[in-house]
Amino acid sequence: MLAEVQQLATPNVEYSALLPVLVLLGGAVLLMVIGALLPRHSKVPWHSAFAIVTALASIGTSIPLWFRVRDDGPISAVANAVKVDGLSIFLGIVIAGGVILSSLLASGYLKRERLEGPEPYILLLLSASGGLMMAGANDLLVLFLGLEILSIAVYVLAGIHVRRARSGEAALKYFVLGAFSSAFFLYGIALVYGATGSTNLSEISTFLAANVLTNDVMLVAGLAFLLVGLGFKVAAVPFHAWTPDVYDGSPSPVVAYMASGVKTAGFAGLIRVFVYAFSAYRVDWQPLVYLVAVATLLVGAVVAVSQTNVKRMLAYSSINHAGFILIGIQSGTIRGTQAALFYLATYSFTVAGSFGVATIVGRTGDNAHQLDDYKGLAKRAPLLAFAFLVFLLAQAGVPFTSGFIAKFYVIGAAVGAHSYWLALVAMLSSVISAYVYLRIVLAMYTDDAAEGTPRLKVPAGARVAIGLSVLATIGLGLLPGPLTDAAKTAVHATDAPGAASAPAPPATAQP
Amino acid sequence: MSALLAAEGAASPSFPILSAVVLTPAIGAIVVALISKRRPEVAKQAAVLFAVFTGALTIGVLALFKTHGAAFQMLDHVRWIKDPEISWSLGIDGISLWLVVLTGILFPIAMLGAPPHHDEKSFYAWLLLLEAGCLGAFLALDVFLFFVFFEIVLVPMYFLISGWGYDERKYAATKFFLYTMFGSAFMLVGAVSLAYLHAKGGPVTFDLRVLAEHQGVLAKTTERWIFVSFAIAFAVKVPIFPLHTWLPDAHTQAPTAGSVILAGVMLKLGTYGFLRYGLYLFPEASAWAAPGMVTLGVIGIVYGAICATMQKDLKRLVAYSSVAHLGFIVLGTFAITQQGLEGSVLQMVNHGVSTGALFLLVGMIYDRRHTREIAKLKGLQKPAPIFAAVFTVVMLSSIGLPGLNGFVGEFLILVGSFLTQRWWAVVAVTGVILAALYLLWAYQRVFHGEPDADNATFRELKLTEGLVMAPLIGLIVFMGVYPKPVLDRIEPAVTRLVHHVESNSDHREPRVAHDAERGK
Structure with a gap:
């Protein structure tokens, strides 16, 4: 007992493995000071540049770790509460990429709205550090910490x-509902702890592989609550109600980060908990996730049809895309996880680019x-319209864009897991969402702008962000190989689901 | 794209002509898109140049094609994605050969014969992109690659209809896009299921020949399900009754060049799909589904013909006649006999030529009179006799008059289907009569009689318009009088396909068919 206490007192922290998170945290603190x-x-947009350099540094420190993990296997840090493996590094880079894109968008936006200052970037970096923590969490409490x-x-x-009332309204809504979902999440952790005796994901996985619970109501209830908490963050139906209002009300560059970084972090949590830690309980959670995925796909696609606000359309479409990523998770296979990783990486670019366009078309006041505000965009700003066209086609899953390949992999994962109907529902939902995207395309390309529409100014930062996203969307659609390999390596450099299981024969245990 | 091209050169020893056929218009589209908006005439010249060059390449393919080869020729193969294995894999046989040539000829004609009235540059860029997509779909030998091309053609066609179409263009374009995408949704799930189930846990491949030549891996029911998923996609594209409702709208609202390509080339993606990704890929399931497909084909023939008769709009009439003609092609395909299949392939080309020409002529009428309503047109023969003569030849080809191309195809289809689907063939013959009814009646109302004031000034066929029509008229007559060179190249591939179906299913071609074949 005494030895354990002493061990707890001095856990092995492995600072070098935590560098990507520490860089972001340190950057945030430093920016607060300077x-x-x-x-x-x-x-000169100092603050934005600082945030971008910090995020790049975080990616830079991830790269040696990536090769180390690829060659020598996953690293455990902080008394096995944090895992540095393929999954965490891959998703960490995606989240940092989201920070870079939204910082680029934010610099012009904040100037236009007269909101300049370091605060948004500090918050962005802090939030991303939480995201990275979630991606690497090997303990439910660390996951909760990161989530908060x-x-x-x-x-x-x-x-x-x-100065914008709707922005405040969005923040309040997001906060109240988010706090509510966090409470669910915390309660889920408590129940799982009660059922398994640990909050450590490796230990839970080992325990479940070695023991058969005679009464698993508590565990399954705990799992369901964890699904609520994480489902809220990724905007899965029926925990999606906040999404359209918050996406509509929040500043557009922030939405770009919400739909890329926050979503990625949420899915990181889902993958860690469900696909990896609770792989032994697959039979119980798969039907749940199946239902959530179907609802997410359909609600996201169908409700988007009746919207007239482009940001709300994109909000619902992001719900639909969450459904696609959930398919990868539902399959519970290596292929499914790979597909989800690929989807998250490509979708981050596409959605950040889309909200980048919305940032500019929103004009001063972000309203x-x-x-109607998109009418005649092809004539007013041909390049911007073309960029948006590429993003919309990618979201519709048209070939030669990254969105098509991403959907293809997800469908492959579903078919591999014999979920044919889920695959079909997904594809049909994407036909419905295509109608939404086409409405925007029609407005941009065939309608004429209303008289006296002011010219659009595209700031340099937004140009870079949107340009990068277009390049990534088309480039990964034509040559998806490198990213596919990276996703594969990421999953291979992560302990296989249930690999931590003890070879001991299953014994019956009372919870 | 350039990386793909570079790898292409390294992989195959000789000149990869098929890749060049696909990539030339694609590069052309990019080049045209980069030309300044203020120089529309340069954009047009560049676009026509690229289209003519592509056409010349397809003629080159025709010249290099080994007449008696039944297998795929001029193969190009470059790996695109490692796992699952997907390749840029192209090849050509007697079934795709003529469709490729037709595409190569029809695009420059559509460009020259029906220039747009605004935004020339984007119009030509989209057309070239469309050409690349169509050619890619006809040449692909990889299920995934085929799907990619099959799907990508939607985008340029959507923009052509919504950007340069008539009053209801937005509605028509959206309907067209969603209908086709709805079909493709089924096909993607089917294609992925096929590849993954076929792999049986091993390495997954989308190579068409691997999937098609190793039959019996999948359970019969599974294979039938997957066939149905493909068939829905093709049925929308063809279109087969009752999934045809997008077609009259899309055709009527599309600009003339769009209609020509839509009818001439794009609908063939569906019928070609049935041959290559139906009969070849799922021989057993195709034979199983044949009675149902034939029934739908015949319903299409009769229904399309009746609808065409009742139309008040000339362009809509031609659109419905397409439904009927494509019903014939479906009938011939699923009769699964030597003659029926040869007739189908030939009829695909015939329909492309004659309906393409009809749409061009209707477009010319609209340009002159700004209406397509049959009731408002009268006595055009008087002011424009040459125009009327050209219209007559094209119309008779569409009706299937002996001596013109339409007859050869329809005759072969009827003979072929009579062997296996006797009664349906009998019903289908009424389609030929109805075709004569609606086309002749329309011709009579539009061209005969005394022209009123509006129609008396109808302009005669210009020389440039005549030059555009000339190659089509030439093909109509040539293929009607001497179809042998065409059929000779189709035959080996069709024979191979029939054997493929027979050796993998219970379907047997009736003896008569073989005897008739020997007698030929």
Whole structure:
């Protein structure tokens, strides 16, 4: 007993393995300090540049880790509460990429809205550090910690536009509902702890592989609550109600981060908990996730049809896409996880680019998001319209875009797991969403702009962000090989589901 | 794309002509898109140049084609994605040969014969992209690659209809896109299921020949389900009754060039799909589904013909006549006999030529009179006799008059289907009579009689328009009088296909068919 206490007192932290998170945290703190020294209004976007450099540094520190993990296997850190493996590094890079894209978008946006200052970037970096923590969590408490760090920063970000009532409304809604879902999540952790005697995911996995619970009501209830908490973050139906309002009300660059970074972090949690830790309980959670996936796919696609606000359309479409990623998780296979990783990486670019376009078309005040505001965009700003066209086609799953390949892999995973109907529902839902995308395309390309529509200014940062997203969307659609290999390596450099299981024969245990 | 092209050169020893056929218009589309908006005439010249060059390449393919080869020729193979194995794999046989040539000829004609009235540059860029997609779909020997091309053609066609179409263009374009995508949704799930189940846990491949030549891996029921998923996609594209409702709208609202390509080439993606990804890929399931498919084909023939008779709009009439003609092709395909299949392949080309020409002529009428309503047109023969003569030849070809191309195809289809689907063939013959009814009646109302004031000034066929029509008229007559060179190249591939179906299913071609074959 005494030895255990001493061990707890000095856990092996492995700072080098935690560098990507530490860089983001340190960057956030540093920016908080020097933010006071840098001019608030400056020609050079110092704050944005600082955030981008920090995120790049986080990616930079991930790369040696990636090769180390690929060659020597996963690393455990902080008394096995954190796992540094293929999964965490891959998703960490995706989240950092989301930070870069939204920082690029934010610099022009904040200037336009006269909101310059270091605060949004500090929050963005903090939130991303929480996301990375979630991606690497090997303990439900660390996962919760990451979830809260991620969320609280985003609640504030949603309300960063202080002069816009809807921004405040979005923040409040997001906060109240988010806090509610966190409570569910915490209760789920408690129940799982009660059922298995541990919050450590490896230990839970080992315990479940070695023991058969005679009464698993508590465990399954705990799992269901965990699904609620994480489902809220990824906007899965029926925990999606906040999404359209919050996406509509929040500043558009923040939404770009919500739909890429936050979503990725949420799915990281889902993969860690369900696919890996609870792989022994697959039979119990798979039907649940199946139902959630079907509902997410259909609600996201169908409700989007009746929207007239482009940001709300994109919000519902992001729900639909969450359904696609859930398919990868539902399959519970290596192939499914790979597909989900590929989807998250490509969708981050596409959705960040889409909200980047919305940022610009929204104009000063961030209010011009009706379908009518997109009329004649092809004539007013041909390149911007073309970029949006590429993003919309990618989201519809048209070939030669990354979205098509992503859907293809997900469908492959579903078929591999014999979920043919789920695959079919998914594809049919994408036909319904295609109608939504086509409405936007029609508005941009065949309608004429209303008289006196002011010219659009595209700031340099947004140009870079949207350009990068277009390149990624088309490039990965033509040559998906490198990213496919990376996703594969990521999954192979992660302990297989249930691999931690003890070879001991199953014994019956009382909870 | 350039990386693909570079790898292509390294992989095959000789010049990869089929890749060149697909990539030339694709590169052309990019080049045209980059030309300045203020120089529309340069864009047009560049586009026509690329289209003519592509056409020349397809003629080159025709020249290199070994007449008596039954297997795929001029293969190109470059791996695209490692796992699952997907390749840029192209090849050609007697079934796809003429469709490729038809595509190569019809695009420059559509470009020259029906220029747009605004935004020339984007119009030509989309057309070239469409050409690349169509050619890719006809040449692909990889199920995934085929799907990619099958699906990508939607985008340019959608923009052509919504950007340059008539009043209801937005509705028609959206309907067209969603209908086809609805079908494709089934096909994607089917294709992925096929590849994964066929792999049996081993390495997954989408190679058409591997999947088609190793039959009996899947359970019969599974195979039938997957066939149905493919068939839905093709049925929408063909279109087969009752999934045809997008077609009259899309055809009527599309700009003339769009209609020509839609009818001439794009509908063939569906019928070609039935041959290559139906009969070849799922021989057993195709034979199983044949009675149902034949029934739908015949319903299409009769229904399309009746609807065409009742139309008030000339373009809509031609659109419905397409439903009827494609019903014939479906009938011939699922009769699964030597003559029926040869007739289907030939009729695909015939329909492309004659309906393409009809749409061009209707487009010319609209340009002159700004209406397509039959009731408002009268006595055009008086002011424009040459125009009327050209229209007559094209119309008679569409009706299937002996001596013109339509007859050869329809005759072979009827002979072929009479052997296996006797009564349906009998019903289908009424389609020929109805075709004569609706086309002649329309001709009579539009061209005969005394022209009123509006129609008296109808402009005669211009020289440039005549030059555009000339190759089509030439093909109509040539293929009607001397179809042998065409049929000779179709035959070996069809024979192989029939054997493939027979050796993998209970279907047997009736003895008469073989005897008739020997007698030929």
